[in-house]
Amino acid sequence: MAKKSPGSQKREDSLSRERIIDASIALLDEAGESGLTFRALSLKLATGPGAIYWHVANKSELLTAACDAIVARAMNAPLADATPEATLRAIALGMFDAIDAHPWVGSTLAHAPGQLPAVRILERIGQQLRHLGVPREFEWTTVSALLSYILGVGGQNAANAQFAQAEGLNRTDFLASVANTWSELDPAEYPFASSIAKQLPDHDDRADFLTGIDLILKGIGSR
Known part of the structure; x- marks a missing residue:
């Protein structure tokens, strides 16, 4: 050498x-x-x-390493005596907040499938699913559903924030405008969209995200 x-x-x-x-x-x-x-x-x-x-070696390696550092911080947050369900919620919210604070993490994870950052998240989720007693034959589909939801919704939320910033949009005004447009849709053709429009301006992205996690956890429990 x-x-x-x-x-x-x-x-x-x-x-x-x-x-x-x-x-x-x-x-x-x-x-x-x-x-x-x-x-x-x-x-x-x-x-x-x-x-x-x-x-x-190159920018790709650097992006993945930076992403992994953010993911590691989120995954290593201490949780004392938490139930598997509570731990899964904390993992999910930790990643949602990490991607919200660092929007580039979402796209980097999407372009680095199977690499260490994604494996860290998958491992933490998988361990909790085993604590919940998920049968081995359903482990992959269950962890995939949770991982896809966490990264998909977190990434979309970050993308929306970036779009709003690039376009100089105020979130409250933008949502009010969308709600107004939806409320004026033909209720015969768009009964759901027109009726739910009034909920848009005041909805909380983080709370909505956690509701989705809870729905998945209830589905896991029912199986």
Whole structure:
């Protein structure tokens, strides 16, 4: 094995992978995925691209590592003496809040199926499903349903927030406008949409998300 030069060793010691990931998260939060470039990262860390490549091979690996750091924090939140149901709700809400705070996490998870960030979530959910006594033949379909719901709804909520920010939309005004449009639909053709329109302006995305989790948990219990 080739020995590292003293200069290389010094560079490796002064710039850790953790520092690079933390700086990447900050850039992603500030400017989204397009804002994460090795040039921007080099400026933020006051170093050269070569020093970063010493720790990270490419942008794809960096995105996945940054995403994994956020997921790990959400999954490692302490829960003392919680029931499996309570733990599953906490896991779900933890990911919902993480994606809400870091919208790029949702798209990164979608583009990194089967990699460590998604496996962390799947493992935590799966362990609780076993505590609930879900039969082994139903484990995959059950964990898939929960994982798809958590990432799908969390990702869509983050996408909606990003769209609103990009378009300069106020959530309250936007929902009021949509509710007004729905209420004017022909009730004979759109009986459900027109009748539910009045619920749009005041609905709580986080509470709605948790209601969905509870519905899935009730379905698991009924089986």
